[in-house]
Amino acid sequence: MIYDLELIDVGKVYDNGTTAVSAFSLAVNKGEFIAFLGPSGCGKTTTLRMIAGFESISSGDMMIKGVRMNDVPPEKRPTATIFQNYALFPHMTVRRNVAYGLEVKGMAKAERDRKVDRIIATLGLEDIAERKPEKLSGGQRQRVALARGLVIEPDILLLDEPLGALDANLRKAIQNELKILQRTLGVTFIFVTHAQSEALALSDRVVVMNQGRVEQVSPPHQLYTRPDTPFVAQFIGRNAIFKGQARADGAGAWRVETPAGLLSGAANGAVADGEAVSIVVPAEAMALHASVGRGREEVAAANGGNAVDARILRADVVGHVSHISAQLADGRSLSLEAHVEKYRPDDFPVGSEVFLSWKPSDATVIPAH
Numbered sequence: 303m304i305y306d307l308e309l310i311d312v313g314k315v316y317d318n319g320t321t322a323v324s325a326f327s328l329a330v331n332k333g334e335f336i337a338f339l340g341p342s343g344c345g346k347t348t349t350l351r352m353i354a355g356f357e358s359i360s361s362g363d364m365m366i367k368g369v370r371m372n373d374v375p376p377e378k379r380p381t382a383t384i385f386q387n388y389a390l391f392p393h394m395t396v397r398r399n400v401a402y403g404l405e406v407k408g409m410a411k412a413e414r415d416r417k418v419d420r421i422i423a424t425l426g427l428e429d430i431a432e433r434k435p436e437k438l439s440g441g442q443r444q445r446v447a448l449a450r451g452l453v454i455e456p457d458i459l460l461l462d463e464p465l466g467a468l469d470a471n472l473r474k475a476i477q478n479e480l481k482i483l484q485r486t487l488g489v490t491f492i493f494v495t496h497a498q499s500e501a502l503a504l505s506d507r508v509v510v511m512n513q514g515r516v517e518q519v520s521p522p523h524q525l526y527t528r529p530d531t532p533f534v535a536q537f538i539g540r541n542a543i544f545k546g547q548a549r550a551d552g553a554g555a556w557r558v559e560t561p562a563g564l565l566s567g568a569a570n571g572a573v574a575d576g577e578a579v580s581i582v583v584p585a586e587a588m589a590l591h592a593s594v595g596r597g598r599e600e601v602a603a604a605n606g607g608n609a610v611d612a613r614i615l616r617a618d619v620v621g622h623v624s625h626i627s628a629q630l631a632d633g634r635s636l637s638l639e640a641h642v643e644k645y646r647p648d649d650f651p652v653g654s655e656v657f658l659s660w661k662p663s664d665a666t667v668i669p670a671h
């Protein structure tokens with residue numbers, strides 16, 4: 303199997319001794335949209351720059367379509383990069399900015415014009431083709447930068463926080479355009495962002511990074527429902543996390559002895575009997591029940607023992623949605639949202655005792671470290 307892009311144990315140590323990336327491995331299929339997501343300083347940009355060739359690779363191998371790229375200079379790689387500030391040439395028109403990469407390659411004028419015309423039309427830039435960048439809006443500049451990257455027909459387009467300079471509304475609109483464009487062209491996109499919603503909305507798979515390491519590579523939905531590590535469980539979505547000790551229950555089901563009780567979940571990967579684990583429950587999977595005494599035993603029995611006590615901190619209604627904040631016995635609070643018909647604030651007065659339940663299959667048991 304030849305991948306469009308393959309990173310095998312790639313590492314980066316800067317000259318000053320900073321280890322920015324460690325043992326980064328990833329295989330990307332043609333036409334995939336991949337997002338690198340993680341907190342500031344986790345190594346996203348460094349990894350992207352190693353793929354582009356702007357940074358050397360300290361260890362490991364980087365292949366594009368089966369060819370090792372470690373020592374290939376950036377201009378010889380089949381990649382194009384879109385930077386956050388777009389890096390357009392201010393003295394050139396849009397058309398010349400777009401044509402520039404082809405000129406540098408020495409492409410004949412007729413072919414160049416044909417390709418430039420086509421990408422200008424694809425991105426709807428006809429009306430602004432003769433303008434200079436200073437006369438463009440943020441969204442238009444963004445499109446010109448995309449056209450300039452795509453016109454050279456790269457195998458892989460690398461995007462470094464390309465929407466970071468846009469305001470929230472424009473960002474949303476361009477997100478949609480970007481997704482449609484990527485699907486239409488079938489070009490592999492690698493997209494760096496620290497905006498969770500953007501990574502989850504756009505990509506086929508998300509690479510969650512933390513301190514230079516890959517924590518998890520998964521389709522967006524799976525990051526919510528089946529986190530692999532404590533970092534991902536805390537970083538993505540809204541999860542309640544209970545620490546405890548694993549007790550095998552057979553057929554992939556686990557019980558976890560926690561201070562909140564004996565709780566059940568599904569294992570994600572290797573967990574050993576007696577191991578220190580966390581059981582991770584998405585807030586969306588939790589059901590809230592009023593009045594602790596009544597029905598608690600039955601609810602717990604029907605949910606593999608999953609019933610934990612809590613107390614209502616806040617209950618507000620905005621439009622048709624109830625926003626409820628509940629405090630667990632260990633002091634942590636959890637926010638829940640549901641239609642106002644499901645959680646009527648009258649049923650959950652502030653300070654009242656409640657309990658939360660969830661289906662074992664909705665919770666994930668992961669190693670604690």
Ligand SMILES: Nc1ncnc2c1ncn2[C@@H]1O[C@H](COP(=O)(O)OP(=O)(O)OP(=O)(O)O)[C@@H](O)[C@H]1O
Nearest residue numbers: 316318320322341342343344345346347348349496
């Ligand atoms: N040229 C450099 N020399 C030395 N250290 C660097 C250099 N560039 C980045 N670093 C360090 O490498 C680590 C990873 O940085 P990187 O820019 O790749 O992170 P990032 O995830 O892209 O962060 P951000 O979201 O803030 O852009 C950080 O500790 C950073 O300080």
